[in-house]
Amino acid sequence: xxxxPLLKMGAASVFIITIxxxxxxxxxxxxxxxxIDVPIPKKNVQxxxxxxxxxxxxxKNITIENRFVTWxxxxxxxxxxxxxxxxxxxxSTILTLEPWGFSNESRIELLPAIIKGExxxxxxxxxxxxxxxxxxxxxxxxxxxDLYPGSRYNWAQPEPQPYITAFQYVTNLCRKxxxxxxxxxxxxxxxxxxxxxxGDDYVDAIGFSIFSYEAxxxxxxxxxxxxxxLFDYRYNQVKNYRKEVIIAEMGVAGxxxxxxxxxxxxxxxxxxxxxxxxxxxxxxxxxxxNIVWDADLVKPxxxxxxxxxPNII
Numbered sequence: 012x013x014x015x016p017l018l019k020m021g022a023a024s025v026f027i028i029t030i031x032x033x034x035x036x037x038x039x040x041x042x043x044x045x046x047i048d049v050p051i052p053k054k055n056v057q058x059x060x061x062x063x064x065x066x067x068x069x070x071k072n073i074t075i076e077n078r079f080v081t082w083x084x085x086x087x088x089x090x091x092x093x094x095x096x097x098x099x100x101x102x103s104t105i106l107t108l109e110p111w112g113f114s115n116e117s118r119i120e121l122l123p124a125i126i127k128g129e130x131x132x133x134x135x136x137x138x139x140x141x142x143x144x145x146x147x148x149x150x151x152x153x154x155x156x157d158l159y160p161g162s163r164y165n166w167a168q169p170e171p172q173p174y175i176t177a178f179q180y181v182t183n184l185c186r187k188x189x190x191x192x193x194x195x196x197x198x199x200x201x202x203x204x205x206x207x208x209x210g211d212d213y214v215d216a217i218g219f220s221i222f223s224y225e226a227x228x229x230x231x232x233x234x235x236x237x238x239x240x241l242f243d244y245r246y247n248q249v250k251n252y253r254k255e256v257i258i259a260e261m262g263v264a265g266x267x268x269x270x271x272x273x274x275x276x277x278x279x280x281x282x283x284x285x286x287x288x289x290x291x292x293x294x295x296x297x298x299x300x301n302i303v304w305d306a307d308l309v310k311p312x313x314x315x316x317x318x319x320x321p322n323i324i
Contacts, residue, residue: 060294
């Protein structure tokens with residue numbers, strides 16, 4: 012989900028995000044979460060974190076971190092730092108690489124510039140750094156490309172082909188530098204998102220984002236959406252690709268009771284053997300968002316404290 016300071020959103024963009032979110036939720040027909048008490052799965056699925064506050068730095072149950080980095084022209088210092096920090100905790104890395112333009116390219120200009128090779132030296136430098144790591148790195152390049160219109164990202168496009176071609180280009184160039192990379196294609200999960208799939212030869216794993224914001228949903232949809240509501244549609248769309256599946260970002264914002272019930276139901280669903288056939292990681296977004304979802308609401312805070320929900324993640 013992360014957001015670069017290069018992009019600013021006005022009231023019109025917030026309105027569009029609301030409309031897109033409501034449009035997807037209209038498709039969902041399952042029931043909202045109820046108070047339940049369920050066992051926490053400890054089987055095949057491993058857990059990861061996005062945790063700028065460091066609340067889970069010492070949690071041994073966390074095996075992977077999703078680190079957000081904006082690429083810089085021929086500069087891999089931020090990427091080196093991300094790898095160093097995850098390595099200190101004996102965790103693997105999902106590198107969410109945000110391809111913002113070096114020259115403030117517009118939404119229309121960015122992907123063609125990448126395809127033409129204008130970012131080739133930077134891609135090579137990043138992938139050579141990936142090659143130095145002791146464990147394979149999931150490269151989550153250009154995530155949530157399907158969330159157009161209203162996207163916070165310039166690489167989100169109305170037509171899939173420019174993104175597909177750019178992803179294929181990055182994949183080919185990176186694989187020439189290293190065998191240590193796993194290309195993670197990671198849409199947001201908007202209806203029709205599979206139109207952006209780059210193809211089996213270019214994708215090693217599939218990720219998507221799942222978020223629930225209690226107040227936002229009640230205001231705009233008059234009901235809340237549990238994990239099953241949001242997960243099953245996405246998972247059913249990608250399971251036939253027979254790739255590893257990763258929930259690259261998962262978060263719930265609301266009251267403590269709402270968070271607990273939502274997460275417990277998520278753990279129950281994740282414990283399903285059919286789901287575990289392809290689902291390998293669940294990464295919790297343990298931060299607040301940095302944009303407003305609705306002008307009448309505060310920014311959602313997805314943080315869950317270790318002492319508040321022990322042993323859930």
